[in-house]
Amino acid sequence: MSSRRETGTTPTASYEADPAEVQRVLLLYSGGLDTSVMLKWIQDSYDAEVVCLTVNLGQPGEDYELIKGKAMRLGALECHVVDAREEFAREFLAPAIKANALYGGGYPLFTALGRPLIAKLAVEHARCTGCDTIAHGCTGKGNDQVRIEATVATLAPELKVIAPVRSWQMGREEEIAYAREHGIPVKGGTESAPYSIDDNLWGRSSEGRWIEDLEHAPEDDVFQLVTRPEEAPDEPELVAVEFESGVPVALNGGRLGLVELIERATELGARHGVGIIDHIEDRIVGLKVRDIYEAPAAAIILPAHQELERLVCTIHQNQFKGQLDRQWAYLVYAGLWWEPLRGDLDAYMEQVNERVSGTIGLKLYKGHARVVTRSSPNAVYDASLASFADSGGLFSQTASPGFIELFSLQSRMAWRLRNE
Numbered sequence: 001m002s003s004r005r006e007t008g009t010t011p012t013a014s015y016e017a018d019p020a021e022v023q024r025v026l027l028l029y030s031g032g033l034d035t036s037v038m039l040k041w042i043q044d045s046y047d048a049e050v051v052c053l054t055v056n057l058g059q060p061g062e063d064y065e066l067i068k069g070k071a072m073r074l075g076a077l078e079c080h081v082v083d084a085r086e087e088f089a090r091e092f093l094a095p096a097i098k099a100n101a102l103y104g105g106g107y108p109l110f111t112a113l114g115r116p117l118i119a120k121l122a123v124e125h126a127r128c129t130g131c132d133t134i135a136h137g138c139t140g141k142g143n144d145q146v147r148i149e150a151t152v153a154t155l156a157p158e159l160k161v162i163a164p165v166r167s168w169q170m171g172r173e174e175e176i177a178y179a180r181e182h183g184i185p186v187k188g189g190t191e192s193a194p195y196s197i198d199d200n201l202w203g204r205s206s207e208g209r210w211i212e213d214l215e216h217a218p219e220d221d222v223f224q225l226v227t228r229p230e231e232a233p234d235e236p237e238l239v240a241v242e243f244e245s246g247v248p249v250a251l252n253g254g255r256l257g258l259v260e261l262i263e264r265a266t267e268l269g270a271r272h273g274v275g276i277i278d279h280i281e282d283r284i285v286g287l288k289v290r291d292i293y294e295a296p297a298a299a300i301i302l303p304a305h306q307e308l309e310r311l312v313c314t315i316h317q318n319q320f321k322g323q324l325d326r327q328w329a330y331l332v333y334a335g336l337w338w339e340p341l342r343g344d345l346d347a348y349m350e351q352v353n354e355r356v357s358g359t360i361g362l363k364l365y366k367g368h369a370r371v372v373t374r375s376s377p378n379a380v381y382d383a384s385l386a387s388f389a390d391s392g393g394l395f396s397q398t399a400s401p402g403f404i405e406l407f408s409l410q411s412r413m414a415w416r417l418r419n420e
């Protein structure tokens with residue numbers, strides 16, 4: 001169509017939209033600069049209608065009425081706001097807790113866990129509003145494009161995808177100029193680029209600016225969720241996390257739904273400076289980047305869960321599960337939430353976690369959450385066996401030398417062969 005502008009899009013993948021065929025777009029809308037510019041730009045460049053979808057995953061401080069109003073003023077046909085916190089907690093965070101999910105030894109995967117849910121909701125809303133295409137605001141350098149597009153292509157082969165930020169040739173300056181020209185409000189100072197933020201119930205990430213300089217220690221202004229440990233209270237605070245079958249169900253004796261429990265743990269951890277992670281990360285698209293994470297709830301709940309699991313599992317289960325945990329975290333990081341191996345691993349996680357019930361006490365103090373107490377009816381632990389004082393019936397100390405002789409047999413033989 002001649003009225004259409006150059007979209008900069010030449011499809012590479014089968015699921016990418018042919019600009020000539022785009023008629024109605026479901027835009028994943030955050031209300032920020034990128035997706036607001038996209039909202040106008042899609043209408044102009046594709047001569048297409050836009051339906052907006054904003055998903056609430058518990059990111060603090062959002063005004064969804066404001067976002068919705070902005071979308072409608074910028075010409076959206078409809079703007080849907082979905083509160084997906086319960087589903088996020090139940091279907092994504094609970095499995096992550098059971099899998100002790102940390103990628104690269106430190107990242108609790110909050111963004112990676114949120115994307116498949118956001119993209120699944122985009123598919124559902126695209127289908128029920130007659131959209132042919134889904135648009136998102138990811139760049140071409142990150143993991144989020146992989147997670148969103150892999151989800152759409154898996155769940156909805158009939159839908160196409162556009163990623164304008166990846167294809168348009170606008171830098172930040174041009175985006176701001178475009179916004180001004182089209183009456184899109186630009187909030188805050190426009191001189192320096194802000195941090196690139198993503199957050200939800202399970203944590204918050206910051207990227208960009210000085211964070212890209214590996215020799216630059218964190219500046220104070222990056223921490224918007226967690227109190228700096230230097231400023232945290234001088235008195236420690238104890239928190240008891242109770243689990244049932246691997247899922248946290250109570251804090252300090254008070255039963256809470258998972259969403260409220262995570263919110264409460266976030267407050268407690270944030271107050272004590274807990275959950276700051278300065279992380280070098282191997283992205284799926286090959287880049288190595290640095291992220292500053294603030295994840296206070298994860299920094300309390302994950303170590304508590306892992307401790308309880310260690311207590312109720314045998315040495316063999318404990319040796320094995322870490323390997324599966326790592327594989328689970330990698331799959332989720334890599335955007336392969338819908339891959340059957342993830343379901344297979346979850347079956348194992350479920351089975352092991354059946355017995356992971358009990359309470360773990362942690363002491364929160366100036367940036368640390370340290371396990372200090374444990375109790376579980378399923379602990380494979382017998383204080384009288386472990387004690388130095390006396391031997392119980394299940395353990396014969398006189399059997400130990402025989403055990404050592406057999407257990408060390410091959411190692412001793414190998415040593416001798418190498419040293420003769």
Ligand code: ARG
Nearest residue numbers: 111112143196197198205291
């Ligand atoms: N590095 C993290 C990840 O890949 C966080 C990404 C945050 N995303 C963002 N668009 N700022 O999951």
